[in-house]
Amino acid sequence: MQETEFLKKWGGALLVGIFGILFLVRVFFGAGSQFLNGDELELMRSVGDRFLGVPQTSLAWPATTIQLLLFPIVFLLTAVEIVSVKSADGLSNFLSNYIYGPEQYTIALRATLMIAICAVSVQMFRQLKADEDRSKWIISIVALCASPIFVHQSYMIAGDSLAALLMLVCLCKLVSPRVERTDIIWAAIAFGAAIGCRATFVLYIPLILFLIIKSVDGRRNSIQSAVLFGAVALLSIIFFLPAIWMDPIRLLKSILGNAGREGVDFSFSERMMTSLVQIGPWTLLAMVWAILRSSAERRMFPIVLVIYGSLLLMFINTLGVVYDRYYLMIVPMFAAVFFAVGFLPRKENSHKSSLILSSLGVGIVLLHVVWIGRLDMRTLDRIGRLDEALIELPSGTVVWMDVLFVNSVDMRMFDRESIDEAILSVSGGLQGSLSQDKIGAPSGRETLGSPFAFLEDELAMIARLRTVRRGRGDGQLKLKLYGSGIFSERYGVALNPQTTSSQDVIVSPTKDVFGDEKLRRFESLSEPIYVSGLPE
Structure with a gap:
């Protein structure tokens, strides 16, 4: 013993x-x-x-x-x-x-x-x-x-x-x-x-x-x-x-x-x-x-x-x-x-x-x-650089961001007008999806309560954007949101980036939305982020 x-x-x-x-x-x-x-x-x-x-x-x-x-x-x-x-x-x-x-x-x-x-x-x-x-x-x-x-x-x-x-x-x-x-x-x-x-x-x-x-x-x-x-x-x-x-x-x-x-x-x-x-x-x-x-x-x-x-x-x-x-x-x-x-x-x-x-x-x-x-x-050596890259962009640059990354990037670098547009698009998509019973769309099996599965996610996202607007949403970049697959319907945003200029920046979790653009890869909270349009 x-x-x-x-x-x-x-x-x-x-x-x-x-x-x-x-x-x-x-x-x-x-x-x-x-x-x-x-x-x-x-x-x-x-x-x-x-x-x-x-x-x-x-x-x-x-x-x-x-x-x-x-x-x-x-x-x-x-x-x-x-x-x-x-x-x-x-x-x-x-x-x-x-x-x-x-x-x-x-x-x-x-x-x-x-x-x-x-x-x-x-x-x-x-x-x-x-x-x-x-x-x-x-x-x-x-x-x-x-x-x-x-x-x-x-x-x-x-x-x-x-x-x-x-x-x-x-x-x-x-x-x-x-x-x-x-x-x-x-x-x-x-x-x-x-x-x-x-x-x-x-x-x-x-x-x-x-x-x-x-x-x-x-x-x-x-x-x-x-x-x-x-x-x-x-x-x-x-x-x-x-x-x-x-x-x-x-x-x-x-x-x-x-x-x-x-x-x-x-x-x-x-x-x-x-x-x-x-x-x-x-x-x-x-x-x-x-x-x-x-x-x-x-x-x-x-x-x-x-x-x-x-x-x-x-x-x-x-x-x-x-x-x-x-x-x-x-x-x-x-x-x-x-x-x-x-x-x-x-x-x-x-x-x-x-x-x-x-x-x-x-x-x-x-x-x-x-x-x-x-x-x-x-x-640790690879994280936190995307915000640094975005904040160095010229004033007025349009940034097309996958809606999933709203919680991964400091929203204060975008101006209040684009924050307001983001709120309207997400809240409009939420109301439309809820009325059509599409929130939490099935993914291969029956999901109990699927119309309400992610209601809190959308509401929380809207509230966070509003908090930024009330606080310090006074940046100089223009925020545009898009979504992939069912997320486009779920949030009521564009299906893919609708770029109008070669100077537009695209932020995506996959390479699928890009053509022959030169991409830069960043590590995010949980998965890689691919970005095009950043200056060398």
């Missing part, structure tokens, strides 16, 4: 070190820039939208209670900056910049969300002091922090990372050898908070019910515990995901509409391989670890975990939905639990296998982190 004694003595220091290393990885490996992941910027805009009273896609970017509670801190930091630079337009500039402008506002919000993660870690410190077997907490946190999705695939602290941390609290409360009534209550509160951060964590409900039934003695007590968990979790979800009671119809339409969207050129085998790369081979290693380390009488639990986790991964990759990452990011949590289970009371003479598996796990994690770092640093 030397490893247990070591963790009892140094567990707290090791936990602090883990979070410190995670912070350094996020800073020096490029995780400090929201431009590495479009979802990060969208999440931050979502909070700003809700603050401005703007509708949004509830499933994708819910402005949760946690984010709203932290927003005053961001506002205070921004107010200090406004005073320090003596900005004449103070508040209006802040509201405009927050949605479209420099990244310091996003970084400020991210910093406050990191405070929330630290607050959750306090509960873990308390558990470390009270729990006789601290090792399951330590190893679980190591597994979570080393998750490729935590470090690389998403930098959304409130969306993915904080949700995973809260779910870890929930599961570890139920994995404990002695599950008391207070454990169930705290687990339910943590579960509701996790759902408030990321709704797709609801897929953990079958596993949670299994843990409650397994950990509580007696059938009657199990039923009572499950009812208690459900009641407290419901109250927690209502508090942390206010869209449930503030706007339940829109939330339901958004979930039903988005759930059936299929990805472009969907391939199960390709999606499955991508999933395994994102999760990392150490997840499979964790499954083997949990089963080999468990004693015969306790082996059923890790086996159930492995079966459920495998079925969940298969289910996610057969959905074919555009939003598969909302589901995929919940899988690494299983690896954390697998590691934890491997440190529960176990069979004797397992030190040799533990040493081998631990060495392999550490090696895989280190290689993955190094690979992630190289990838992120390479990406």
